[in-house]
Amino acid sequence: MRIRVVSSKEEINSLGKGEKIIHLAFRPSNKDIFTLVRTCPGVKAIHIPSSYMRTVSNSTKMFLNMQGVELLEGDVWGHRKDINEYSEIKPEVFDRIQELKAESLSESDLLNRLGRETQLSKDLIKFLLKEKVK
Known part of the structure; x- marks a missing residue:
């Protein structure tokens, strides 16, 4: 299983529609998350670091819930984005x-x-x- 690692908001519009799990390695705004869900309609989960989880608004969490997208807390350890844009499980x-x-x-x-x-x-x-x- 592959997790697409996104390290900046500029990368969101370049994502493919088929992405299922996306790790955001930057502090996303509400607009970034809305754009992500619109760009990747098949996304099932958004994975963000613990320190950023506290900054996600309740309205964004509710939006993700209504879209059937899970918001997961955690990090992708040992991944080098300069080598591969995906982290593999x-x-x-x-x-x-x-x-x-x-x-x-x-x-x-x-x-x-x-x-x-x-x-x-x-x-x-x-x-x-x-x-x-x-």
């Missing part, structure tokens, strides 16, 4: 999710273990769990 992560599910772990134990092992945010892991069920 390796298939091994999904294999590990299936292994841990087979152990009948509680959701919180599953999130904690996967968070430690993969360095992915809990919000992103929850999203991946939900999306793989569909």
